[in-house]
Amino acid sequence: MIRPMLALQEASPIPFFTMDGEMDLLGGWLICFLTLSVFSFLYKDNPFYKIAEHTFVGAGTAFFALQYYSEGILEPLYVHINHAMQLPAGELMQLGGYGVDPTYAIIFRSVAVLFSIFLLSRMVFPNGWAPRWPLAVMVGVYAALKLTGETQSKLVLQVASAMQPLTNPEKLAWSDNWVAVEETQVFYTFANTVMVVGLICALAHFIFTYKRTKILGGVSRVGIIVLMITFGSMFGFTVLGRYALLIERVDTLGGFNNQDYALFGTSALSPPILLTVLIALVLAVSLRGKNSTSTS
Amino acid sequence: MAKRTDKALDLDRRWIFLVIAILVVVLYALGIAAEMPVNQYVQSYYDTIEELDEGSIVLLSADFDPASAAELLPMYQATIYQLLKRNMRVINVATWPAAPPYTREEFEKAAPLYKKKYGVDWVELGFKPGDDVAMGQIGQSVTSAYIQDDRDGKPLADFPIFKDVGNSFEGISLLITMSAGYPGILEWIAQAGGRYDVPILAGTTAVQTPDLFAYYPTQLKGFLGAATGATMYLQLVGADVPQLEEVTITNQKRMLIQTWAHLLIIGLIIYGNVLYFVGRRREANA
Amino acid sequence: MKREIPILLVVLCGLAITWAFFSPAPMSRAVNDELLAWGTVFFSVAFLLGISNLVRISLKQISSRHPDWPYKLLLLLVLFGYLLIGAAEIHGWFGIPGGENIRRDWIYKRIFMPLQATMFSLLAFYIASAAFRAFRARSLEATLLLTAGALVMIGQVPIPSFFPFADWIGDTSVRLQGFLMAYVNAAGQKAIIMGAALGTLATGLRIVLGIERSYLSE
Structure with a gap:
């Protein structure tokens, strides 16, 4: 359906389909469709999201399986044994930098083959010994x-x-300049004291086998404060990371929002815009009248 | 009044989603870039590579996937350019299965610019499964861990770069990891840093960044933390690499969108708390 | 036989790897390398084993006409279609030169890559919703957590120049969060790391010495 319409835009320098590494029109539309389908979940679970979700599981599992198969099974078993068999007479096989007779290398790896079959036997005999x-x-x-x-x-x-030493001769004795305060001896001593005391207090909080006396309880309370600041900074960084991902997705969609990818070469019909409108319309029509509750 | 605050707190979360979507899309459309001052961790990362002798061999481990590429890919690209520009030789590995499509593409793009030859100046070994075990094996002997390269499927002995590489990181001057989680920098520190005394640099996702302050500078020579670190590093490397100009500006633009997103989150926390405490006080007074 | 041999294997493999850590003897390195290679192989086989479960569950849902069965069918079609294309590239079937990965990469970049990246980016929306509904400064600890989080969020991003006191806010937040991260956060992280390392040491020793046997439970 898209193909003939896209063919109308002769001016587009982008091929409809190519495997030479460059982005193609089909790929551009596919990326936008799948990205927007996943985002549609934010409104409500729907068929677009389900298609995207199941495609993701299928494609991801297959891609990972192929990687594990070629790099984790074929290479260390088949290629390794083959390599050992083809070594010229008298040459040793290197195992961790230690030369061994190729026959031993083949025997060792054959045991791994046997054990791999044992592991696979779990499909047939889940409680077997193998x-x-x-x-x-x-x-x-x-x-x-x-x-x-x-x-x-x-x-x-x-x-x-x-x-850490609490003094550092390389640091400035004192500075009236606010900008250089981190370079002073006072700051160095203060900061490292905070770290060492904080560490000891946080470690004290992890002592569960000793009765919480007044002193240990007090030290542990300071430890909790240190840990809370630590968790707070982790939270701050988590927000940073999540938004970086979202912004990148918007950036990617924006990259396809141009005439080269658009139907009839019209920017208003570019994949992100057209697909957003289409998905929103389909959802609005199909979910109309249905109860659309949302919980946090 | 208490009812009103309760109602405000029960707001359908999709309104919040809509505000975020509009905010990000509008700011993206505005496309304003902002430069960032470089911090000491990023500077150390950059300087550690700059201080290496020309021709040194660097083990570059791609430990990420598309879910973290937004943060790590720009760092990875810039690292490749800095390494190749400084005439380092690079052995490229990955402990995440989804990383090799990125590594292949980036090296194929950058290497011809600096007239680098495959097998002499860089080599692509690909994914090694097993997490910690893979790292342990690569650390003990790269040439035992991999039997052939990932691009041409040739035995490693065919590549001149491995003539200078021995066991236990012998001949390798630096380990750099682009780490998105497990396995990543923390496992490299355990399996390579502690054992073989090789200096380590890392580019990490935001979620992993706070962990790294505990390792700097003794066990980790420098790191690029999150999109912030990526932007700072791009400013350093991109200054005289025209190919990185676009990605540098893109990252600077993204950081300004990030600013507003953070302000929105802080605003939401404050607003939620105000509603909560006002509602509670009203309830107590009633 | 069902318990004794596995325990013996655990102890032998564990001791061999530990031996290689302390001993530079070439023999220990060869054993170490071989065992690590076995580890990577079994790790990969275990992953493939997991797929059989996914297929089994999906087939069951299709045959019982579960409401989502058409999607399960889609999942299996994508899974086996991609596997077939990948296997053809790896082994050079159907006239494709063996060892190529351009077809796999095409699917990866246009299907897997956008889907995984977008799935994870959804969290940006949920974290905002959680910030509004769940994060309450009910105690000193919670207040500190939120304050540190806010400080880090401000300190990690550029402050637009038209903001009042933009330079001052930028400089102060960067330095304050720099101090928090490098000293307070580092102290907390070190405590967590050391605690976890002690746990790993204790559990590892119990496993390697054959005392811990819970992994054998059925």
């Missing part, structure tokens, strides 16, 4: 990786970086 083996390998590997890496970087190094 899927537990690869699951156990995953649990062990993840637990150990988290245990070692996070303890070092998030405990040891965090404690070390929290031990």
Whole structure:
């Protein structure tokens, strides 16, 4: 339907359909339709949104599946074993930088193939013993990786970086200039004291195995204040992030609001405008008379 | 009066949605750009790359998807331009499955401008599944983690760039991640920073930005926080890269829309609180 | 057999990975690398396993004529259509050169990309509604949370020049929120990070040593 109408605009430099990486007319209309269909949910759940939602789940699942299949199954199993088989005689296969005989490399990876089949057997025997083996390998590997890496970087190094000196000889002794206040010794000492005291208080708040005496209770209360300011700043940043996404969507729709994408080359019939009006009309007609309640 | 405040608080939320939509669309149509002063975190990010020796190898990890591209894609683009302009060599990986279509496109666009050769100056390794496990494996040995490249499907030994790369980040001078959440910068810090002592830079979404202040400057040399950080960084890199001019102005325009959106949210919080407290006082007096 | 071997596998794999963290011995690195590769493979297989559930549930709803069944049919059509195109590109079926991704990327950029980005952008509307209805300064803590949030929101954006005292507001808010983020927020974040790391350490040790076995429950 759109095709012949778009064909009327000979002046449009944009092709109807292309796969060479550039945006095409079909793509432009599709993007606008799907974007506006999702936004239509803000008014009420409706068929446009449902189409968009189910297309999203279908396309997303398929895209992810293809990625996991090609990069997580084909490459480490098929390509790896194939690579080991084709190595010239006498050459070693590198595993983490350590050369091993290709035969061993093939045997090791064949066990992974076997375990993958065990995992897939869950589809047929959900409570069988076989899927537990690869699951156990995953649990062990993840637990150990988290245990070692996070303890070092998030405990040891965090404690070390929290031990700040309270003075810094590179800072200015004093400044009458308000602009340079962050560069003064007084500010440095004050700020780092706030951080260390704040940290100790917040940590004290997390002590649940000790009776809340007056002192611990007081320290913990300061800790709560620190944590509340932390959560407040997280909230502020969350708002920043969400609006960045919305503005980008509006920007994208705006990008298609020009003659090149419009029907008959008329700006008023550009995809975002035309589709907004169409979707709004269809919704208004189809939902007329129906109870449209909305809750927060 | 109490009834009136209750009624105002029960306002159909779609009116609020409409106000937001009108606000954003009108401000977008006005299209005013505003420059932003650069903060120390963004400056450190920029300087860390500037201070690297020419020809250094950088591992660039794309850990994002379309849901976070609004914030991270401009940073990613600018980072590629800064790296290539400074003649760094880049190994491109991704721990998010939806990132490679972006990475492919951006490098194909930027590399010819600086006459960079695939396999010599940059290489595309693509997505590696497994989250922390993938990072652990890449950290231990990139050449073991990936058997072939993502663009041509050739063995890594065929590419000259890997002649200078060893195990445990040997030969890699810097790790940069564009991180949208899990897995991202926090996992790279755990699996690479703590283990191999490689300097790390990050571009992150707004939601993840507050976490990073705890790691700066010891475990994280610099970061671009949210759309704000992206705009500041674009101003720095875009100053002498004409290809980034448009995206810089776009981001500056977006930031001004952001200002009004934030003011609206603050206004809504204040208005909601006023209605609530006035209503409660009236109830108490009644 | 059903419990003992999995526990043994967890302990062996856990200890091998921990060993590689402390030991630079080449042998430990090879074992580490191989186990991590297994981890990525099983991770991917587990994802594919999840799809079977999605398909099963959708088929069930279609066969029982659930009110949404036409949409479920659409979901399956999109899913299998995309899978077929992708598989053809990966394996070089139907005369398509193997290893290409231009068809996958076409669908990705025109369907998946706008849909995912828009889905997440909806939250901008809901956060505004929540700000109006739910955020109440009922206590000192709540007031501090809202004040810090507002300060960050102002400090992160440019202040239009026609505002009264625009320069002063801009400068002050940037510096105040800068202080809050770099020192107070950092203190709170560090406390959360250290607390979580202690939790990870304890749980990790329990799993690696075979004490924690809840993952085996049916």
